[in-house]
Amino acid sequence: MEGTLFSLFPALLMLILVLLTRKVLLSLGAGIVIGVLFIHDFAIINSLKEIWLIFYEIFISDGSLNTGNILLLSFLLLLGIMTAFLQASGGSRAFGEWMIKRVKTRTGAQVMTAVLGLIIFIDDYFNSLAVGQIARPLTDRHKISRAKLAYFIDSTSAPVTVISPISSWGAYIIGILGGLFAANEVTTIQPLEAFIKMIPLNLYAFAALLLVFLVAYLKLDIGAMRKHENRAIETGQLLSPDKDKVPGDLSDAFLAHKSGKIYHLLVPIGVLIAGTVLSMIVTGATAAEGQVSILTTFANTDVNLSLFLGGLIAVLTAFVFHLQQSKPKANAGKIFYEGLKTMLPAIYILLLAWMIGSVIGTLETGEYLAQLVEDASISTAFLPLLFFLIAGIMAVATGTSWGTFGIMLPIAAEVAVVTDISMLLPSLAAVLAGAVFGDHCTPISDTTILSSTGAGANHIDHVITQLPYAVLAAIAASAGYLLVGITNQVVLPLLVTLLLVVIIGLILNYAVAKRNR
Template sequence: MDGYGILTLVPVLLVIVFALKTKRTLESLILGTLCTYIITDGWGFAQGWMDAFFRVATDYSHEWVFMVCGLFGSLIALVGASRGTLGFSRLLERLCKGPRSSMLLTWVMGILIFVDDYLNIMTLSTCMRQISDRKKVPREALSYIIDSTGAPVCALLPFSTWAIFFSALFFSEPGVAELGYGNALQTFYHIIPFIFYAIAAVLIVPLFISGIIPKIGRMRKAYDRVKATGQVYSSESESLNFEDDEGAEGTEGSLLDFVLPIGVLIFLAIFTGELFLAVTAAIGVCFILYLPRRRMTFSGFCDLAMHGFCNMIPTVAIIFFAFVMQEAMSDIGIAEYVIHAISPYMTASILPAVVFVAVAILNFSTGSVWGVPAIIVPIIMPLANMLGANLVLVMAAVVSGATLGSHACFYSDATVLTSSCCKMQNMDHAFSQMPYAAMAAGVSFFGYLACGFLM
């Protein structure tokens, strides 16, 4: 195919190598996007880069993400200042006798909050961070559990935003409706048992908590740090925790100040399907609940809301440039390059395994959880039809690859949000969970390979 050949992969490799070397996510993405437009536009790269920048900045769906992240920062700051988080965490702490029970409760709650991965990550980190700190659970372990019950759980349940997106994406493809499973969502029900990565990622967590799967790499170093110093986060994350005093001795927290705003948030997210509306309403509930009871003044409320919003700016900046990276990878044609490179070697039996790997690599490369499937499904599904491959397996492999990308990519929105809400450096979280994501990926690959030959 016409294009940039092997140069298509250079920006992605540059981002990964630079991030591994410097442990800096934002700077790596900026460098990667600039490199992409140098390849595509030559000396005119500045114009191409600026065009991508403003396409991202003016896109409605991107603006939605930025505003939801910022408003969640406001909500977290308000609930924390009211001591509502402390009141709720002390209630939950009765169930948490030690580190393992704290982590297990986090895992269970992560499964229960299944509507949206953003909602899952932000709500769960608000609930459990203080408890985990008091039980001396490393932040690396907490963020791993929260991230593993974000996208993976959403991918497995037919009531989530993931199910709605993927069911609509697949059902429009030739041959899918002819499977005879009914409408788009009913078809997705039949895919769920074969979304191997999401299943493996969720099930590995309790094995990790129980010690059946050992602490590996950066995670082991985190546990050694806690054992030696009692510090639950690394020295690089200290600057993110200067204001983290919600659990100070002698303070009191009202359960109502947490349960009512967060309850409204979850209720509206479930029944309206609009997270922006839900988080805005939750902030409104905080206003009505806190001011008449003098939990804070009007000026204090406004200052806290703005302060919390501003605290999310570093997170929004990384997500913004992750979106610019998506634009850059689309402009350079990485999806088409990879698909055309592997398609001559496809057979019906190995197609599901190869699709899983290809989607995972593309998602990891671009940080685009839903963008990559939207691009390659119209290419993959006709190829699967032509080869006579099992369409259910192929669709499940696409969802699994997207889930792996969301879970493991160090600049995906889910990874960045998790590290931000857990108040730790992004690369600490990304590196520490990588071995467990790799385990789930290995199980998934061999699962698709075996099913491809047997089904």
């Protein structure tokens, strides 16, 4: 069943169950079970062995530790511990009280969160978790639902990193472009130059970023988001009361220290940022071959190791502050325990997401979708739109932007070079945009999971509430890509895309206001 229509079934089943039951662990588990049954032609024993092997290889691969995965999981645990110390010290409360005197409106708090998402552009993982830690005390004080905070985090993290050449994403993409151009004998443009020229063609990224600010300024709460926001404003409940405990929720674990200071929050977070960035530079420069530059540094950086080191130093800093505080203060052992415990839901989801990603990879779901593209006889004017939509579907099904880049960018390059070389950069940019769009729509994306974690939101609440906004941005981007294919221009399609986002936003805002009268 590998590489056939049946390879789509596990991903579709998982998505349908998520929407119907809103139980992410059940849905992911069902997708994994059905997928391995397909792989082994419904042989029960072999399927059970496959499930164990997939889980085992998350931690040990080819006879050695899978350090990347272990370091990321360890960082999540460290983040939970740090969050616990920030709350126990009273630092989060002090920062919230300080900021609420300066940021006096809900709109201001939302805009600040979005701006933070733009500033921290180095890596999507780092963005998702760091912005959540900084913004959460402020958004909580202004009664902004955690689902909305997660939306702001997720819809700025990947869109800003995918258009930044100085980022882990930019370095990865530029590296792929170099291999593609060599394989297809494209000598008229260099990879970095191509990436920069593709930035204004990444229409979904700009549409998503613009929509975030429209949502903040226009109070554009649509779909399930309206329910979460109304409940937060009216009752002060930032999370669904019927949901299980979510990552980072320590409200009932212990009382915050009454003499907490702002620096108890800001210094550990500053140490986290500085330690992570410095580690990224050191690991990247060490691993780079030949002349070391900013580009080669970020192309070779070890993001997971950098996150772990930054997190470890930040936890030690927060622990030192805890020891310096006068009594009464929470027991340090309890803080460690509660911090670890709050991250377990996120880790369970991430583990199952990795497992179903492996199953989908074995079933060759991405390759099947890619083959459909190659077999389709479509006018070259439709190539950007086609690649945007297919990359989106593939990212939804596989849960990985980078995996979609790896599969679809070579196909887009080959098709464009053979049919119409002028469509090369638009097609490649459309793949990047479609992958980010799909990443925003799937519950098994690493970035989506970590955005929920950073915000302290229920994961499925985040997926459901973000989906309408992702679709709106994708509709505007689709019109733009159709215009790119027809006109072969850059500026006009971008302006039309952004104008459509504004028009759609204003229409929806009018409809929401009319309904509330």
